Amino acid sequence: MELKWLVSSFLYNVLLWTANAEFYSSIDHMTKLVATERDLIQSFKDYVTVEEAHVAHLKSCLQLVESFPRDFPEDLEKYISNPLTAYKLVRRLKSEWMMVETVTKLSPAPEFLDSLSVKFQQIPSDEDLDGVALGLVRLQETYRLQPKNILEGGLMEVGNVETLSTDEAFHVATVAHKNLKFHYAYLWMLEALKQLEEGRVARVTKKEVINFLAPFSFQMGDLAQAIYLTEQLLKLDPNDFNAANHLKFYEHMKESIQRNRTETPASGAHIYVPSFPMEQQSYEALCRGEGIKMTPRRQRALFCRYSTGGRNPRLIYAPMKEEDEWDQPQITRYHDFISDKEIDTIKQLSRPKLARAMVLDHITGRNFSAEIRVSKSTWLTEDEDPVVSRVNQRIADVTGLDMQMAEELQVANYGIGGQYEPHYDSKLANDSEFEAVGGRIATTLIYMSDVNMGGATVFPTIGAALQPEKGSAVVWYNLLQNGQDDQRTLHAACPVLVGNKWVSNKWIRERGQEFRRRCALSESE
DSSP: OHHHHHHHHHHHHHHHHHTSOOGGGOHHHHHHHHHHHHHHHHHHHHHHHHHHHHHHHHHHHHHHHHTSOOOOOSOHHHHHTSHHHHHHHHHIIIIIHHHHHHHHTTOSOHHHHHHHHHHHTTSOOHHHHHHHHHHHHHHHHHHTOOHHHHHTOTTTOSSOOOOOOHHHHHHHHHHHHHTTOHHHHHHHHHHHHHHHHTTOOOSSOHHHHHHHHHHHHHHTTOHHHHHHHHHHHHHHOTTOHHHHHHHHHHHHHHHHHHHOTTOOGGGSTTOOOOOOOHHHHHHHHHHTTOSOOOOHHHHHTOOEEEEOTTTOHHHHSSOEEEEEEETTTTEEEEETOSOHHHHHHHHHHHGGGOEEOOEEOTTTOOEEOBTTBOEEEEEEOGGGOHHHHHHHHHHHHHHOOOGGGBOOEEEEEEOTTOOEEEEOSSOOTTOTTHHHHOSEEEEEEEEOSOOSEEOOEEETTTTEEEOOOTTOEEEEESBOTTSOBOGGGOEEEOOEEESOOEEEEEEEESTTOTTTSOOOSSTTO
């Protein structure tokens, strides 16, 4: 704004005096030109000073930009599969590059600005940045990771080792707190304070960090630390009225506890005590590889075989590699179900259409995005490519079920900390097609990528965990033979810790399967 004003002022002075002709015909007018030249010299000097400041600012931005990574590996999917790399990329685009945009708006080159404006339209939103930060917290929560585990890069098993700056740790903490993940907000704020005390340069100040961390400590039940941090806050700013009031409250709590030793900080109404449903605890434990109920007796009942799908003509000379993954309910995996070339085709068809996967509100019947399902998905029809038709036919061959009442092939790609919390596939609330086609009798889940760490498919009720294996497909029935929901098929997709998870799903409906999967003799089966 100052630069534009000086340019306008400078041009105004020039135009004002050149607009009046015949200076030579009057000495009086000629004397005024001396003052004009003096004003022009000063205006031009002021203009150059501001331009120099602007150029200096541009150079500082250039220095910042040149510190960004520029040598990227050929495998960008593998590179970005590190959650820290992904977080830092989104934060750079949203924070540092937005600052560059602000500075370049003062540029006098309109062609440059037009080109840059198009690129800046692709910058992630605040929601994207917070979403990636929450993905990091979700990984911590599921896999019980400390900030140290993530920052040291030991768990990542990828070529590049990233770390988070103080400002980034502070941002993750605030996002965690906003989403009621108080324990992880506390851990990340501690990390930010630790880095500041080590002398790290940051935009966030020690006062700002402690201002958050003191009440976090109290919420986590650490009253002594809350008092200590609040005292430190008052040393930094003795006039902090809020800190003084908080200190009085904490000291009152301390005196109350000392008077009554049976009272503990954890009994206070302000203390956060995490509580999770049993199925959520089981889900997270299975994701960590804990609580898997694969006993030796069950293992002996599981077999591998070459399957012809009940002597299906298409499989007699090319049988499928079939493996029992679980016995009750029956979960079967088919190895080499889909080729790499077919996978590439399906990915290519899906990429332009991927959109945030939705979940159903069982009260309103409307779809909405939610953190219980973090992925992008789309649907592919058979007329889009022969590969889709071949995959559908292959599913029909191995399951023996009729595909006429099946849903279209769904393709999904999971993001940072991508997951789908425990859910049933069997019936959808307010399903408008239910009366005509019935519930989802069976699910076919095709893994289209390997996953470095995480991303397992787990069944919390029965204690089963299936690892992604590129090219394989897993099949299970969601309904009992009597048509009732099989409660044992509650399942979930674990958060992707490191890697890029692609899957496709085929949900087969109940109608048309009466003679392909007959009712049992017992009503309870």
